Amino acid sequence: MRKLKHLPFIILCMLLSGCGAKKNTISTETAMQTSEIELKGETESSSKNATETTAKSSSEADTESMTVSPSETDLDTDIETSPVANEDTENNTPETKYITIDLSTARETHPTGDAAAPFDLKIVSEEENGIDFANEWYDRKGLSLPMIGTDWNSFYDDNYQYLWSGEELYIYENGTGNCLYVLTYPTDKWYINGNNACLKDGIFYGASVTNGYAQPDTCFMFAYDLENNKLLWRSADQTCNSMNFIVKNNVIICGYGFTSEDDYLYQLDLHTGEVLSRLTLKKQPDLLVYQDNTLYVHTYSYNYTIEIK
Structure with a gap:
């Protein structure tokens, strides 16, 4: 009887407990649904942002592509026109004449013609140099000195640069660097390491030198028309074995001498090769430098300062 007396109370408690469990189940399900909705919202938001970012990147890429395109077009144009430019450059380069x-x-x-007037040469100083x-x-x-390098096989003037290589003389044009001529002519190797050539108005002035005592057909100067391949004049023997010569106006100044021979500073007519005058020195002139109307002549054992008028 006592158990039955409490039966309604027990049933009520059981009912209340079931409702609580159901309520908790509903709350749990609601929370899960809410989380799923929030997660879905975040996912959709992230997807939207990603889509916007992708769209923006694509737009920027398109913009950059539009910006780059002209440069690429210009590059293509440059590449296409470069061979033409190179071809023009090659066409403008003169062919080297051998x-x-x-x-x-x-x-x-010697050709006939009016003789040039020689300069008045006056020795200002003569001093022993101790064979320096x-x-x-x-x-x-x-x-x-106009020589270049330690071997003195290259030299220059206002218009050209000259380079001895083996037994050939290469002549380059200043400024462009174009090789205009490659010349071969007989001269002693001892004398090809000096400024002993000059190209002026298409005429080449050079010296054919033999190292040794005087003998026929040696140590002379000559003028040669390179365009017409023609010898214009050839000077007398034993008029030049100096390592260089000076061209001033219509006169060539050069030197000749040897151990037991007379030593002179010669003036030759530029257009005929005739000897205009000669100045006696104590030793063979080997190198000449001209500056400010003064000629500085180095010989084996003497240095000369000579005034030119």
């Missing part, structure tokens, strides 16, 4: 100057049968010869090197004296004078 000329052999045969002096084996050439004898002294020429460049040491010129350095002390503040002068420079």
Whole structure:
């Protein structure tokens, strides 16, 4: 009886417990649904942002592509036009002329014409040099030789640069660097390491030198028309074995001498090769430098300062 008396109370408690469980189940399900909705919202938001970012990146990429395109077009244009430009440059480059100057049968010869007037040469100073090197004296004078490099096989003037390679003389044009001529002519190798050539108005002036005592057909100067491949004149023997010569106006100044021979500073007519005058020196002139109407002549054992009028 006592158990039955409490039965309604027990049933009520059981009902209340079931409702609580159901309520908790509903709350749990609601919370899960809410989380799923929030997660879905975040996912959709992220997807939307990603979509916007992708769209923006695509737009920027398109913009960059539009910006880059002209440069690429310009590059293509440059590449296409470059061969044409190179072809024009090649077409403007003169062809190198290879000329052999045969002096084996050439004898002294002079064309007719009015003779040039020689300069008045006056020795200002004559001093023994103790057999020094020429460049040491010129350095002390503040002068420079036109030779380039330690071998002195290259030299220059206002218009051209000259380079001895083997037994050939290469002539390059200043400014462009174009090789205009490659010349071959007989001269002693000892004398090809100096400024002993000059191209002026299409005429080449050079020296054919033999190292040794005086003998026929040696140590002379010549003028050669490179365009017409023609010898214009050939000077007398033993008029030039200096390592360089000076061209001033219509006169060539050069030197000749040897151990037991007379030593002279010669003036030759530029257009005929005739000897205009000669000045006696104590030793063979080997190097000449001209500056401010003064000629600085180095010999084996003497240095000369000569005034030119």
